[in-house]
Amino acid sequence: EVQLVQSGAEVKKPGESLRISCKGSGYSFTSYWISWVRQMPGKGLEWMGRIDPGDPGDSSTNYSPSFQGHVTISADKSRTTAYLQWNSLKASDTALYYCATHYYYYYAMDVWGQGTTVTVSS
Amino acid sequence: QSALTQPASVSGSPGQSITISCTGTSSDVGGYNFVSWYRQHPGKAPKLMIYDVTNRPSGVSNRFSGSKSGNTASLTISGLQTEDEADYYCTSYSSSSSHYVFGTGTKVTVL
Numbered sequence A: 001e002v003q004l005v006q007s008g009a010e011v012k013k014p015g016e017s018l019r020i021s022c023k024g025s026g027y028s029f030t031s032y033w034i035s036w037v038r039q040m041p042g043k044g045l046e047w048m049g050r051i052d053p054g055d056p057g058d059s060s061t062n063y064s065p066s067f068q069g070h071v072t073i074s075a076d077k078s079r080t081t082a083y084l085q086w087n088s089l090k091a092s093d094t095a096l097y098y099c100a101t102h103y104y105y106y107y108a109m110d111v112w113g114q115g116t117t118v119t120v121s122s
Numbered sequence B: 001q002s003a004l005t006q007p008a009s010v011s012g013s014p015g016q017s018i019t020i021s022c023t024g025t026s027s028d029v030g031g032y033n034f035v036s037w038y039r040q041h042p043g044k045a046p047k048l049m050i051y052d053v054t055n056r057p058s059g060v061s062n063r064f065s066g067s068k069s070g071n072t073a074s075l076t077i078s079g080l081q082t083e084d085e086a087d088y089y090c091t092s093y094s095s096s097s098s099h100y101v102f103g104t105g106t107k108v109t110v111l
Helices: none
Strands: A003-006 A010-012 A018-025 A034-039 A045-051 A061-063 A072-076 A081-086 A095-101 A116-120 B009-012 B018-023 B035-040 B047-050 B064-069 B072-077 B086-094 B099-102 B106-110
Touching: A003 A095, A010 A018, A018 A034, A018 A095, A018 A116, A034 A081, A045 A072, A045 B086, A045 B099, A061 A072, A081 A095, B009 B018, B018 B035, B018 B086, B018 B106, B035 B064, B047 B064, B072 B086
Parallel strands: A010 A116, B009 B106
Antiparallel strands: A003 A018, A018 A081, A034 A045, A034 A095, A045 A061, A072 A081, A095 A116, B018 B072, B035 B047, B035 B086, B064 B072, B086 B099, B086 B106
């Protein structure tokens, strides 16, 4: 079974750094893109960016202009895990974050993680 | 990059059909046949319902169908059921920075 399992909820203070994870199993992790999606409290879905876990070069990631420079998406093939990282959190980063893979269909996010809640508060 | 435009809410009675629109530009919806639709129940992860404008993933009811005309894509739910009450989002591949853009979301209410 193709599955994405995300790390647990986080509570952080403004200015702190954070990395959340998304572990893939049941498929060839390096063969399929993984996207990250944000959902702020009571709001809609926003595509943040995606990574090709099998591409070791800089071209392996695409970011939405809205998130470029604010987050970093990476992946560790040996751990079959993708990451979403912040160097300095803001209160406005409080949200539910989903990872999703493009496993069955190249241009659709067809298998989703369960979501990770990030709360940033002083 | 602006979100695709969807109606905030659509409602219908059980058994009826409803259609949700998703309007973008020639750089996204109108330029590519890579529109997907997702259903999200409260507290749950989104679920893919339609991909590549018209295609249903395995296991998705044939009550769901997709179409596109120009810069507007549409999701039609026929034979509306109580389980269809949820939020629905469209998304499209965009030529801008090779990324995706979601719609604003539509809350479907079954009366």
